[in-house]
Amino acid sequence: MNAAPEQGARAVLGTLLCVLATWTSLLALTSVVDGRRWFVAACAAVLVVAASTALARAAVRHWWAPTVVGLVVALLGVVLRYGAPPGRPQFLPDLDAVGRAWATARQGATVISESFVPMPDVRPGEMLIVVGALAAYLLLDAVVLALRVPAVGGLPLLTLWIPGIVLGFPAGAAPVFWAAIGFLALLAYGAAPLHAHAGRLQRVATAAVAAVALAGAGVVAGPPLMGVPGWASVALPTFGDGPVGPLELSDDLDLRESLGSRSSQVVLRYRVTDPAAAEGDEDATSDDGGAPQGDAGTTADGRTPASSTASPTPSPTAPAPPVVDARLVGPLRAFTMATFDGRSWERTDADELEVWDPARLLTSDPLLRGSAPDAAAGTLAQVDLEVGALRERRLPVSTFPRTVAVDGAWGYDPLRDEVVGQRATGDGLTYSMLVQVPTLTKDDLRNTPVGTPPDAELYTTVPPTAHAEDIAALAAEVTADASTPYARAVDLQTWLRSVANFTYDTRVPPARSSDAVWDFLEDRRGYCVQFATAMAMMARTLDIPSRIGVGFLPGERAEDGSYVVTGRLAHAWPELYFDGLGWVRFEPTPATQTGPPPVWADPFTGITAPGSRPDEIGANPPAAAPTGVPTAPTTGSPGAADGQEASWAPAAVTVGLVLLAGGGVVTALLLVRRRRRRVSTPEAAWSALRRDLARVDVRWSDATSPRGVVRLVLAAVETRSGHELEGPPAQALDRLAHVVERARYAPTPAEHDAAMLDSWVREVRDGVRAALAQDAGRTPVTTSARTTVG
Structure with a gap:
């Protein structure tokens, strides 16, 4: 070489x-x-x-x-x-x-x-x-x-x-x-x-x-x-920022991507209070010293039982009112997704957003949207939130009807039930909700037919993949014993949540077909995006409109009574549309990651209502869970990514x-370039020699003549090494300089063999390197004989 x-x-x-x-x-x-x-x-x-x-x-x-x-x-x-x-x-x-x-x-x-x-x-x-x-x-x-x-x-x-x-x-x-x-x-x-x-x-x-x-x-x-x-405001790339960057929920969910690293960043802090209890406390301490001035159906401590609307005097056997806490409010949804191509979900945004009254309800149910919160229609919960390390253009809100009060340029998308901002959220942003939690039970859903949501085609389309018919056949087989849409939805949820059928795992196996849902159903291994997507697509094959919601599980309770949501609690779940009830959340992801399903979707009897145990946040992984990992992927800086780290x-x-x-x-x-490079003309050989000698710091300008180059090279070798360049290298240098002169100045330049030119170049190069590699052990020679070829 x-x-x-x-x-x-x-x-x-x-x-x-x-x-x-x-x-x-x-x-x-x-x-x-x-x-x-x-x-x-x-x-x-x-x-x-x-x-x-x-x-x-x-x-x-x-x-x-x-x-x-x-x-x-x-x-x-x-x-x-x-x-x-x-x-x-x-x-x-x-x-x-x-x-x-x-x-x-x-x-x-x-x-x-x-x-x-x-x-x-x-x-x-x-x-x-x-x-x-x-x-x-x-x-x-x-x-x-x-x-x-x-x-x-x-x-x-x-x-x-x-x-x-x-x-x-x-x-x-x-x-x-x-x-x-x-x-x-x-x-x-x-x-x-x-x-x-x-x-x-x-x-x-x-x-x-x-x-x-x-x-x-x-x-x-x-x-x-x-x-x-x-x-500091320049948008620099966030690749490799680590677990300190802001978190952004991914709005392009690919079922074939594993989750990133787990994130402990605090993205939300919030408090949940009972407005009825607060009002009762104020009445009990009023100046007139009389009885509490709440509604006729309030109890001594100011709480409003769920049965108060049916009877002015609660029955001794009436169920206890639900405890107003994070479990009652449920997960906080940032956005929904409806378009699926067989591999990934794609977001669609509204062309125009509506301005809303912060004292009126926001919900996908057109019958309730714009109405005032009503304690007779469900349990009210006041939620006050503060944003942490979250950079998201959509506010996380409850899936239930709620009022939203927030400062800044925000609009409402009624079709997707999203609160969308012109800019992303920032650390310290505060907003509040008054959530109206309906008293929804299995009995309300048992005989309810499916409804027709706006833009129904968005929520009923099944992608025409190679295994679309196989997925439909499997959904029919799983729900063969069910006679109503609700029963079919519960059967799908139960089948997916069973640890005997599926394993929760953030490591996604390699794709085996063009249909990511079928791959998941065959591998029986995945995380919440796979579980939610599988139930949504199988429900669509049963003519039940479906979509998925993306947001956060309720959070962990702090010592001061507030709730803390970290990046590891990102989650995705399916929502199915029922006539007169709107979008209803289901939970097919195994209980080891999400806790029990919603009470209206729990097929087992004897399950207490949401909030019945004040010390439990049911949507969080139980303490005995093997992993405390998130369930939905995030984007932004990799540090914002959450979940069990992928392999x-x-x-x-x-x-x-x-x-x-x-x-x-x-x-x-x-x-190839160094070992196979051949020179075909004297000028090419001269250029190659010039490049090679430049690597050993022997250089000359374009104005130097070939004879001047010979003198320069000989002098450089003698000065730096104390040795003369003698024998074949010196002769090759003279010959090469001679043929270059002939090529430049002779009327009819002679033809030269390329192999010979190449051999002269290598002879000079190797000779100069060898001479410079010797120790400078003697005084430079002042005069010497030179051999030229005329």
Whole structure:
């Protein structure tokens, strides 16, 4: 190849810089892997392999030999360390050791797939990290020291950052800073002249100072710049921001995407109070000292029982009034989705939004929309909310009829029952709702037919996928014993919620067909988006209008009585349309994630009404649940993504393979270019020689004549090395200069064989490199004989 690999002290320095760059890039994994043992093991393995490549490079001049030796040492080391029998070391590899190492690697893949972030620091996982670190180092060593293109070394180093970025848990500022220092050192190393003795210390010092100054300036100047007015409002990319960025609910739900990393950000805080109780307390403490001045049906403590509208005096056997809490209000819905193409949901927005009266109800039921809240029509609950780390253009509101009072430019979409703003919510935004919770029961739904919502076609269309008929047949089979739409809906919900039929899992198996719903029904594994979509599509095949709602589960109760909603509580559920009742929520996602279903959709008897246990938020995962994860994907910064972290192994392997393939193509092109490049004319040969000698800091201008170039090259070699350029290299330089002169100035230039021209170029290049590589051990010669070819 034309560019000889690094040799001597410079090669040792390059090896040390490659080790440093790999070590600093390994810091990127500290945010996704617990402990430090894996880091020490990976660093030690890289150092051992680096020593083997350095020794091979000192002993052999072939560019590929160090990489091959390093690869062999790496494979042997991994097999001997991770394939050794339990309790004793192994010094010679055998097939049993290879089998045990392979089994350990498979265990590592399982650990990665089933672990939360941070992944535990266990031996199988450590093995995969060590293998990845060694692969990254060997690629880096090859491109920096063999091919001498340090800039390309960023690609193998980038692979070590992929797991944290994909999972939304990138490393902090310190790893980024040290990794930048390592990479800048490699770039400075590649830019330093080869074998240049004169001014070498000055060049090295200048490159080092410039690299440190650049990195330091970025760290020091970054915070002040971000605080400058105007600059701080620039919309910068949020990729890799980690779990500190704002959360935005995804309005493009793809059933084939796994959930991102779990988010503990607080997106909402709210309080739920009973307005009737508050009014009763005020009446009980009035100045006239009389009886409470509430409605005729109020009790002594001011509460209004559900049966008060039927009789002025509550019956001793009447059910207790529901407790007004977050469970009564139910999940907070941000938006609904109706258009599904077989793989993903797509949002459609209203062309125009309505202005509403904050004292009147907002609901998809046209009979109630615009009316005043009525305690006789249901239990009233006052909800006061404050937005946290949520950037959403739609306010999360209750699924029940409610009033909404909020400052700012907001409009109402009656078709989708959404409160939509011109701008996204921000930290500190407050708004309030008075929710009218109807006394909906199974008896109300049991004999109710399906209704016809506005734009009914939106909610009844089944995508024409390859398995649409199979889904319809399965829905008919599951609901074969049901005789009413409500009974069919409950049968679908019960079948999907059964742990004997389905498993809740945020890791989505690979697609096997063009129909994501059918894949889910076949794999029997998924998270809330899959469960909600399956029930909605199966309901449509039974002629029941359906859509899905996206929002948040009610939240966790704090010590001060308020409720806290974090990103991990994002959720999706189906809503079905019934005549006279409007959209009714169902809950097909298993109880381990969502708690019991709504009381009107619970097929079992003896289930208490919502809010009957003040200490329970039924829509939250129970304490014994194996995971505290969200159920709906989010977008925005990856840190805003919620849920059990998806396995990063498939993503990392895929990206790694792409990078390796790209690196292989680049390497092959470089090798072809450097090893196969041929020159066909004297001018092409002269240009090739000029490029090659420029790499060893021997340059000349376009105005220099061929004879002047000969004198310049000979003088440069003699000055820098103390040795003359003699023998075949000097003769080849003279011959090449002669044919270039003939080609430029002769009336009829002679034809020259391309192989001969190429051989002269290589002869001069290799001779100059060899001469410059020698120690300057003697005084430069002042006069010497020159051989010319006339």
